[in-house]
Amino acid sequence: MSENALSLKGLTKSFGPAKIIQGVDLDIKAGERHAIIGPNGAGKSTLFNLISGLYTPTSGSVKLRGEEIGGMAPFKINRKGLSRSFQVSNIFANMTVRENVRCGVLYSMGYGYSFLRNIGNLKEVSEKTAEILESVDLIDKANLPAVLLPYADQRTLEIAITIAGGADVILLDEPTAGMSHSETDRAVDLITKATEGKTLVIVEHDMGVVFNLADRISVLVYGEIIATGKPEEVRGDPKVREAYLGDEADGLDEGDAA
Amino acid sequence: MTDITQKYANLAPTTAQKFRQRVLPFLALAVVLAIIPMSGPSGTAYTLLNVMGINIVFALSYNMLLGRGGLLSFGHAVYFGLGGFAAVHAMDAIGSAESGFWANYPIFFLPVIGFAGGALAGAVIGWPSCKRAGTPFAMISLGIAELIAAAGLMFGSIFGGEEGVTGDRMVGHEVFGLSLGPTSEVYWFIAFWTFVGVAGMFAFTRTPLGKLSEATRDNPERVEFIGYNPTRVRYLVFIFAGAFAGLSGGMAAVNYEIFTPEALSLVPSGLVLLMAYIGGIRYFTGPILGAILLTYMQSMLSDFTEAWLLYLGLLFICIVMFAPGGLAGVLYGFTDALRAGKLGEVIGRWAGQAIGSALALFGMIILVEVAVHWSNGFGETFEPYGLHLTFGNPLTWVLIVVPVVAGIVILRRLANTEEGVIA
Ligand SMILES: Nc1ncnc2c1ncn2[C@@H]1O[C@H](COP(=O)(O)OP(=O)(O)O)[C@@H](O)[C@H]1O
Ligand SMILES: [Mg+2]
Numbered sequence: 001m002s003e004n005a006l007s008l009k010g011l012t013k014s015f016g017p018a019k020i021i022q023g024v025d026l027d028i029k030a031g032e033r034h035a036i037i038g039p040n041g042a043g044k045s046t047l048f049n050l051i052s053g054l055y056t057p058t059s060g061s062v063k064l065r066g067e068e069i070g071g072m073a074p075f076k077i078n079r080k081g082l083s084r085s086f087q088v089s090n091i092f093a094n095m096t097v098r099e100n101v102r103c104g105v106l107y108s109m110g111y112g113y114s115f116l117r118n119i120g121n122l123k124e125v126s127e128k129t130a131e132i133l134e135s136v137d138l139i140d141k142a143n144l145p146a147v148l149l150p151y152a153d154q155r156t157l158e159i160a161i162t163i164a165g166g167a168d169v170i171l172l173d174e175p176t177a178g179m180s181h182s183e184t185d186r187a188v189d190l191i192t193k194a195t196e197g198k199t200l201v202i203v204e205h206d207m208g209v210v211f212n213l214a215d216r217i218s219v220l221v222y223g224e225i226i227a228t229g230k231p232e233e234v235r236g237d238p239k240v241r242e243a244y245l246g247d248e249a250d251g252l253d254e255g256d257a258a
Numbered sequence: 259m260t261d262i263t264q265k266y267a268n269l270a271p272t273t274a275q276k277f278r279q280r281v282l283p284f285l286a287l288a289v290v291l292a293i294i295p296m297s298g299p300s301g302t303a304y305t306l307l308n309v310m311g312i313n314i315v316f317a318l319s320y321n322m323l324l325g326r327g328g329l330l331s332f333g334h335a336v337y338f339g340l341g342g343f344a345a346v347h348a349m350d351a352i353g354s355a356e357s358g359f360w361a362n363y364p365i366f367f368l369p370v371i372g373f374a375g376g377a378l379a380g381a382v383i384g385w386p387s388c389k390r391a392g393t394p395f396a397m398i399s400l401g402i403a404e405l406i407a408a409a410g411l412m413f414g415s416i417f418g419g420e421e422g423v424t425g426d427r428m429v430g431h432e433v434f435g436l437s438l439g440p441t442s443e444v445y446w447f448i449a450f451w452t453f454v455g456v457a458g459m460f461a462f463t464r465t466p467l468g469k470l471s472e473a474t475r476d477n478p479e480r481v482e483f484i485g486y487n488p489t490r491v492r493y494l495v496f497i498f499a500g501a502f503a504g505l506s507g508g509m510a511a512v513n514y515e516i517f518t519p520e521a522l523s524l525v526p527s528g529l530v531l532l533m534a535y536i537g538g539i540r541y542f543t544g545p546i547l548g549a550i551l552l553t554y555m556q557s558m559l560s561d562f563t564e565a566w567l568l569y570l571g572l573l574f575i576c577i578v579m580f581a582p583g584g585l586a587g588v589l590y591g592f593t594d595a596l597r598a599g600k601l602g603e604v605i606g607r608w609a610g611q612a613i614g615s616a617l618a619l620f621g622m623i624i625l626v627e628v629a630v631h632w633s634n635g636f637g638e639t640f641e642p643y644g645l646h647l648t649f650g651n652p653l654t655w656v657l658i659v660v661p662v663v664a665g666i667v668i669l670r671r672l673a674n675t676e677e678g679v680i681a
Contacts, residue, residue, distance in 0.1 A: 052483065074482040083483065090480045092473050098269055103473050106466050107485030113494055115467040120270065122466075130269055142269050165484055 003065060005030040005169050005199040006051065006082075011060035011070075013043075013050055013223075020046050022223040023060070028216075030065075030168075033200045035214035037207075039243070043223040044203045045087055048171050051201075052084040053077040064169065079107065083167035087174045087203075089154045091146050091161065098142040100157055102129045104164030129164075136160045136190050152183040159191065169199045176206055188213060211235075219243065280464075284457055291449040295442065304441040310553045311448035312509045315455035317533040317545035319502035322459060324531070325539030326468070327495045328475030330396040333403025334503055334530050336383070337376040339410070339522035341504020343417060344375030345511035349425035364431040365438055369451045369508035376504015377497050384496035388489060391478065403524055410519030422518030425511065444513055451509050459502055460542060471495045532570065536577050538584025547585045565630040572622060576615070580669070610672050618665030621658045628654055 006028040013021040020043045028034045036044050049055040051062055053074035062070040069077050092100050102119070105128045111117065119125070133139040136156050141149065146157060159175055175191060176184040188209050191200070204210050210217060211231045218228040219240050227237045234240055271279070294307065316338055323329040345368040348360070355361040387398045410417045417423065427438045436443045462468045470491050474481050478488040511517055520526075529552065537548020552570070559566035581588055595604040624640070628647050631640040640647045647654040 073487065075485050075487045078483055078485045086480075090477065090483075092476050092480065094476050095472070099469065103469065103481075104484045106470070111466045113467050113470070113486075113490065115462065115465045115494070115498070117466060118461070118464050119466050119469055120276075120464065126270060133269075139269070161480070161484065 003030055004028060004063070005032070005065060006201065007061075007063040007066075008051070009061045009063075011047075011050060011062060012058045013046055013055060014058045020223050021050065021058075024220075024223070024225055026218060026225060026228065028199060028201060030199055031197065033195070033202070033213055033215045035210045035217045036201065036203045036220055037205070037210055037217060038220035042220045044220055045173055046223075047220065048084055048173050048201075048203065052082065052171060078165065078167065081167045082169040082171070083162045083165055084171035085158045085162040085173055085175060087177065089158045091154060091157050093145075093147040095146055096143050097138055097146055097149065097157060098129060098133065100146050101132050101138075101160050101164050102126075104161040105129050105132070108165040132160050132164050135194055137186070152179050152187075155179065156187065156190065159187070159194070163194050167198075170195050170201070172200070172202045174203050174205060176204065176209060184209065280460075284453075284460075287456065288453060291453060294449075295445060299442075301441055304445050306553065306557050308441060308444055308448045308513050309557070310550050311452035312506050312513060313530075313533060313549035313553045314452055314546050315459075315506035315509065316503055316530055317537065317549040318456060318459045318542075319499050319506060320530045321534045321539055321542075321545040322462070322471075322495060322499040322502065324534055325541075325544070326463065326475065327471045327492060327499075329391065329492060329496070331399040331527075332396060332524065332531070333399040333406070333527050334499070335524075335526035336403055336406045336522055337379050337500035337503035338507040338510070338526065338530075339406075339517070339519075340379040340507070341372035341376035341500075342507030342511045342517045342521055343423065344504070345369070345372040345508035346423045346425045346515075346517045349427065349429070349511060349515075350423070353426050353429040360430075362431065364433045365427050365429065365512060366433045366436065366447060366450075368512055369454075369505045372504040372506070372508020372511065373501045374504070376507060377501035379504065380497040380500020384493050384500065388493040388496050391488070391492060400524075403522075403527055407519065407523045410522045417519045417522075418517075420518065422516050422520075424516045427512050427515055438512065447512060448509055451505065455502060455505055456546070462498060463542065467491070467494055532574055536574060536584055538586030540583060541586035541590065544584050544586035547589070551585065565626050568626050568630070569623075572619075572626075580611075580615075607672060610668060614665045614668030614672065616665070617661040617668070621660070621662035621665065624654070625658045625662075628658075 004027045006026070008024050008026045011021055011024040012019065024047065036047065038044055046055065050057050050070070053069070053072050053076070056071040060070070061068055064077070064080055064082055067080070069080065069082075092103060095103070102125060105125055106112075106119075109122070109125050109128065111119075111122060111125065130139065130142075133142050136159060138153065138156060138160060141153065146154065149157060155175060155178070159172065162172065163170060172191065176187045179187060184206060191202070192213065200213075202210075202213065204213075214231060216229060217231055217234045218225050219234060219237075220226075221243045226239050226243060227234050229237075299307065316334075319337075320331070320334045323331050323334065348363070348368055348371045349365060351360040352363055352365060383402055387395060387402065390398065411420070427444075432438075434446070436446055438444055438447060470481065470486055474486070474488045474491045481488050481491065507517075507521070510521075533548035533552045534545040535548070536552065537546065538544025555566060555570065555573075559569060577584055583591070592604075592608075595601050624647065627640045627642075628649065631638045632649060645653070647657070
């Protein structure tokens with residue numbers, strides 16, 4: 001039996017009286033690509049915030065490879081090999097693209113808070129940075145200030161920073177939101193490549209992407225997972241079809257076609 | 259793999275670029291520091307230059323917090339002062355030691371003691387202060403500055419009460435053949451440590467911690483998700499800022515041979531903020547320019563007029579309102595325009611701005627001088643070029659109101675056309 005990369009048990013989160021996450025149980029196996037779908041406001045980002053340490057769970061447990069990480073500081077969780085991206089691009093706007101990625105690389109290369117080394121002389125850091133930039137196709141824009149990048153490239157940079165530290169559990173929050181069709185296709189390619197052999201949890205609205213990419217899917221509605229399973233199982237689930245009325249049910253069928 | 263290695267070689271700046279951007283400026287600094295004495299400066303000039311060196315290092319250390327770390331401190335003189343007191347006490351220990359460590363410690367290296375003292379103070383005080391950023395950090399720094407300044411007056415055995423602690427720099431071993439007696443010899447001491455301080459703080463910006471400091475300033479949330487604890491980053495930066503402030507305190511200890519509790523107070527803390535901001539906190543060189551200008555103003559203007567603090571205030575307000583990039587921002591804007599070949603366009607606007615500012619400044623100077631003369635001398639009057647400018651004299655008011663209004667009108671029109679161009 002392969003080990004669970006992530007395991008959520010009875011996870012809840014309330015903001016005051018509002019119960020946003022109401023008892024989530026979910027096991028994600030090492031190496032699995034797991035998609036989380038659900039309507040806006042269902043609590044998908046909140047779930048990511050609980051797993052990555054931004055929020056402290058109200059109750060329940062979050063385990064990373066069997067170790068409890070619920071409520072741990074984000075930087076500690078990150079050092080354990082779990083990295084996440086943000087739904088709204090969260091980059092270092094004043095730095096160049098290369099510096100952004102380099103910041104993501106530094107800690108994992110063992111340079112922590114070093115103040116005795118010239119960053120330009122750290123060869124393996126520069127190489128790793130170039131390798132990441134190459135893999136996400138941003139190498140030609142490496143010396144541009146991040147703030148000047150077009151929107152889609154900023155989203156890509158967001159992913160690049162997330163994978164830079166070499167974490168083996170990657171959480172991506174709507175990485176393709178707001179991208180055109182061709183941009184989405186490129187982003188999906190790049191995500192597939194960059195997360196090869198890693199555990200991927202992805203929140204995604206584009207059903208085509210979800211059904212292509214995911215080994216398993218969980219459907220989150222009002223802070224509860226109403227279905228988990230292989231794409232074809234989830235698609236046929238009547239509860240899911242009920243939750244996805246109108247347009248989005250068509251979306252499910254589009255996924256069928258894809 | 260070689261493929262990638264090649265690409266990364268293309269990414270990094272070339273050796274020529276590195277030389278031009280990182281080595282050349284320091285060669286230039288060293289040359290400038292070395293040739294200044296050849297012009298045969300007077301004693302006063304040496305005194306002024308020595309204070310400039312101290313303030314350059316102090317202002318740069320402040321900018322490690324404000325410009326590079328995004329931390330607004332109202333109490334940075336605490337570290338300057340504590341480093342300085344450590345150095346003065348060490349100076350006394352050197353003077354009275356017969357043998358042992360202090361007997362062999364040259365005065366020339368007192369800034370190292372200041373550095374250690376400042377670092378220690380930063381490590382102790384930074385622990386609680388750096389738990390929070392933003393406004394709480396600023397408020398805590400203010401509270402601590404008050405606290406230490408008050409303690410400075412209370413603990414006479416350490417801080418010497420109001421008279422302070424004095425020392426004698428002409429003791430102990432000489433190094434580099436410097437007796438450190440005359441100010442012209444102190445100059446070499448100051449020049450050496452100014453260079454060390456500037457180079458050290460520049461090198462810091464190139465370390466992983468220095469880069470993370472900028473990342474934490476811009477986006478502390480994201481820093482947490484790439485493995486860094488922003489509190490820890492701020493704390494370490496704070497210690498270094500305290501250490502370099504202490505270094506400048508050690509320079510000051512040798513230069514003045516006295517430290518009083520006033521050095522810990524809010525006044526120098528405010529002044530260093532002004533130096534950094536007026537010079538331009540977004541540029542490494544900004545605080546250097548600010549320190550040079552303000553030291554010069556402080557020494558020259560305060561001979562001319564007692565109102566120099568009023569002028570300083572005016573300058574600060576103008577920078578905040580019209581040139582938030584500070585002196586360095588204006589300077590780099592100029593060289594950028596030069597490079598882009600758009601100098602003609604830009605110069606036209608700047609000439610307008612210069613005329614507008616000069617007019618407004620002229621009126622403000624008259625107002626300030628008339629007011630200061632009147633408030634000082636029980637009705638004394640300001641009499642430039644044989645004019646008799648009293649409060650009752652209509653000419654006074656014409657000379658104040660007309661240029662100020664004209665200047666502001668010009669500046670506003672220029673600001674409007676600039677917006678128009680952008681829109
Ligand atoms: N920090 C917070 N404080 C209060 N309410 C929050 C907070 N974060 C999220 N919420 C609420 O939780 C709900 C789920 O939000 P979110 O997780 O962003 O949804 P999703 O990502 O699925 O669209 C929303 O109603 C949102 O208003
Ligand atoms: Mg969301």
